[in-house]
Amino acid sequence: MNKIKIIIADDHELFRNGLKELLIKHNDIEVLASVGDGIGFMDAIERYKDVSIVLLDLTMPNMDGFDVLKALKNESPTIKPIIISMHNDGNYIAKSAKAGAYGYLLKNTDEDELIKVIRIVSQGKKYFSPTISEKMINFMSEQKISENIISNKEKEVLGLISRGLTTKEIASKLFVSTRTIETHRANILKKLDVKNTAELIKKATEINLI
Numbered sequence: 001m002n003k004i005k006i007i008i009a010d011d012h013e014l015f016r017n018g019l020k021e022l023l024i025k026h027n028d029i030e031v032l033a034s035v036g037d038g039i040g041f042m043d044a045i046e047r048y049k050d051v052s053i054v055l056l057d058l059t060m061p062n063m064d065g066f067d068v069l070k071a072l073k074n075e076s077p078t079i080k081p082i083i084i085s086m087h088n089d090g091n092y093i094a095k096s097a098k099a100g101a102y103g104y105l106l107k108n109t110d111e112d113e114l115i116k117v118i119r120i121v122s123q124g125k126k127y128f129s130p131t132i133s134e135k136m137i138n139f140m141s142e143q144k145i146s147e148n149i150i151s152n153k154e155k156e157v158l159g160l161i162s163r164g165l166t167t168k169e170i171a172s173k174l175f176v177s178t179r180t181i182e183t184h185r186a187n188i189l190k191k192l193d194v195k196n197t198a199e200l201i202k203k204a205t206e207i208n209l210i
Contacts, residue, residue, distance in 0.1 A: 003030040004122045005050050009041040009068065010057040010084070015107070019055065019084075022111055029118065038063025045076055052078075053121060056101075058085045058092060069099035080121050084109070090139020091206050093132055102126045143207045149191045150209065157184040162201055162210040 006029060010016045016034045023029050032051055033044040039062045045051055054072070058065035065083065072079050082103040083096045093104050102121040105114060113129070120127045128136065150158070160170045167185065171178045194200045204210045 001028060003028055004118060005030050005032050005048070005052050006118070007032050007041060007044050007048065007051050007054045008034040009036075009038065009044075009054060009060065009065075011036050011060045012057075022114070023118075026115060029115075037061045038065070038068045041068055042071065045079065052080060053102075053118060054079055054081045055084050055118075056081050058083060058087060058096070066095065066099055069096065069101060073100040080124070082117060082121055084114075088135070089206065090135040090137075090142075091208060093128070093136040094139050094143075095208070097128070097136060104128055104132050106132075139207070143209075150188065154184050154188050154191075155209065157181060158188055158200075158204055159210055161185065161188075161197065162204065 006023065008016050008019055008031060010019070013036065016036070020031050020034050023031050032048040035041045035044050037060045041054065041056075042063070045054075054068075056065050056068060060068075063071075065085075069081055072081055077100075080102040081100065082105065083101045084105045084107055085092060085096075086107050087093075088106055096104055103117045103126060105117060117127050156174070157170060160173065165173070167178050167181045171181045174181070189195065189200060192200060192203050194203050201210070
């Protein structure tokens with residue numbers, strides 16, 4: 001039997017160990033290594049050339065999951081990453097899929113679904129559950145709507161707001177009056193349905209406008 005060879009990358013040791021114990025009960029799966037950060041993972045794939053799947057956390061020290069996805073896409077495209085994350089929002093899911101993830105699971109996923117996804121992905125297929133797919137589609141739709149209603153000039157102003165510039169500083173940088181910037185800011189707040197700068201930055205980040 002050709003086993004599905006896996007590396008686990010997650011910064012929580014208890015979670016890694018529990019996941020490994022769960023996987024090794026299945027005869028068609030072999031866990032080659034378990035590492036606590038992205039750099040450790042990159043070292044592991046150099047050592048284990050026959051790895052086919054990585055179970056990857058997104059929030060790891062030194063080199064996070066998105067950096068790992070990018071590196072895999074460029075350097076080891078035969079390795080199929082499956083994200084296992086605590087992040088349950090469309091932004092993370094869509095960003096992971098775009099970066100090359102073959103699947104996205106939450107950390108409270110049950111054993112049956114985990115093994116099902118591993119086996120599907122091992123055949124070279126991508127799998128996102130209906131719930132995960134719905135979150136991703138909703139996010140992408142919301143992002144598209146937001147991008148359409150925000151003008152290019154407003155996007156420019158939004159970017160400068162996100163960098164912490166004051167209205168006066170933005171006006172000076174764009175060679176316009178402070179009143180013009182105040183109007184842009186008010187329009188952006190209204191279009192994104194938020195009340196203040198903190199909410200604006202949070203919403204813009206969630207829908208990938210900044």
